[in-house]
Amino acid sequence: MSETLQLGDLSVELTRKAVKHVHLSVHPPEGRVSLVAPTGTRMEVARAYAISKLVWIRTQRAKFAEQARESPRRFITRETHYLWGRRYLLSVEHQDAKPSVRLGHRRITLVVRPGSTKAVRARVMHEWHKSLLHRTVPPLIRKWERKLRVEVAGYFLQRMKTKWGGCNHRARHIRLNTELVKKPKDLLEYVIVHEMIHLIEPRHSERFMSLLATHYPTWREARAELNELPLGAWGNRR
Numbered sequence: 001m002s003e004t005l006q007l008g009d010l011s012v013e014l015t016r017k018a019v020k021h022v023h024l025s026v027h028p029p030e031g032r033v034s035l036v037a038p039t040g041t042r043m044e045v046a047r048a049y050a051i052s053k054l055v056w057i058r059t060q061r062a063k064f065a066e067q068a069r070e071s072p073r074r075f076i077t078r079e080t081h082y083l084w085g086r087r088y089l090l091s092v093e094h095q096d097a098k099p100s101v102r103l104g105h106r107r108i109t110l111v112v113r114p115g116s117t118k119a120v121r122a123r124v125m126h127e128w129h130k131s132l133l134h135r136t137v138p139p140l141i142r143k144w145e146r147k148l149r150v151e152v153a154g155y156f157l158q159r160m161k162t163k164w165g166g167c168n169h170r171a172r173h174i175r176l177n178t179e180l181v182k183k184p185k186d187l188l189e190y191v192i193v194h195e196m197i198h199l200i201e202p203r204h205s206e207r208f209m210s211l212l213a214t215h216y217p218t219w220r221e222a223r224a225e226l227n228e229l230p231l232g233a234w235g236n237r238r
Contacts, residue, residue, distance in 0.1 A: 005035070005047055010057065012050050016041055020206055024053055027162075031061035036204070075121035081108055083132075085184030092121070101128040129181040130157050136185065137176065140192050147215060150199045164226065165191045167198035174198075183226060190222035 005012040013034040023036040037046050050057075073079065079090045089107050094114040101124065102109040112121055134157070141152050153172035159179070160166070166175040174195040180188045193216045201208040212219050 003043070005043075005050055007047070007050060007054065010054075014043075014046050017203065018205070022046075022049055023204070024050070024057075026057055026060035033057055033061075073122070075110065075118055075125060081125075082182040083108065084181070085187075099124040101125065126178065129178055133157055133176065133178065133181050133188075136188065137192065140189050141174075141196070144193055144196050144215075148193075148196055148200065150196060152196065152199070165195045167195040167202070169199050169202045172199060187222055187226045190216060190219060190226070194219070 003014045005014050010033065013032070015034065015036050016039050017036055019036060019038055022038070022041075025034050025036075026032070027034065033050075035046060035050055037049075073081070075090065075092065077090060077092045081088050081090050083103070087106075088103075091107055091109045093109060093111045094116070095111050096113060097111065099113065099116070099120070100111045102111070110121060110125060112124060137155060137157075141155060145151055151172065152174060156173065156175045157178050158175060160175070160177040164177045164180060167173070168175075174192070176188075176191060176195075180191060194212065197208060197211050197215070200211060216222070
């Protein structure tokens with residue numbers, strides 16, 4: 001169960017868990033602050049720790065505030081779109097045919113019927129994004145099933161406002177944010193590994209962090225890069 005520490009205009013979400021050390025985090029996109037402390041930690045001790053880290057907290061929140069955000073996409077010709085971390089220009093063609101998407105050198109061609117609305121164009125692009133993820137995700141899951149000696153019963157793709165992924169360890173399912181198609185593939189792999197390790201250890205415990213460091217030693221760099229890239233849907237929907 002979480003409690004709230006109020007430090008002036010700053011709210012810190014305090015959770016006590018069976019951990020050895022304090023974990024302080026500032027979460028994108030809006031700089032939500034969380035503090036995970038050992039079970040027996042007194043409120044005044046947690047407050048003193050948070051106060052001692054105020055400069056760091058405000059620095060991280062300022063970075064998120066300045067972070068680039070994609071403006072809402074209109075799905076028109078010469079608009080910039082990202083795919084696997086690379087920038088492409090969109091070309092919209094109007095044809096009396098089934099909508100489709102083609103990928104070329106630095107260009108994405110969206111074929112839609114004349115008079116199509118922005119919502120229709122967005123839906124066609126989203127379905128294409130999901131098809132690319134459905135091609136890319138299963139081989140990565142199989143790779144890490146062997147390495148981690150776990151089995152994923154299923155995975156789901158969905159738009160998420162505040163998370164890159166999720167895991168239901170009881171059902172052995174993982175969820176992935178469809179925005180990941182816009183990020184470099186190694187960052188998609190990092191999210192998959194992170195969620196699959198939750199099949200071994202459901203909580204962000206010391207054991208979880210140890211497993212993540214063992215199997216994906218560069219996880220901190222991957223997480224930082226993921227959170228430093230343009231926020232895209234996060235910045236537009238929250």
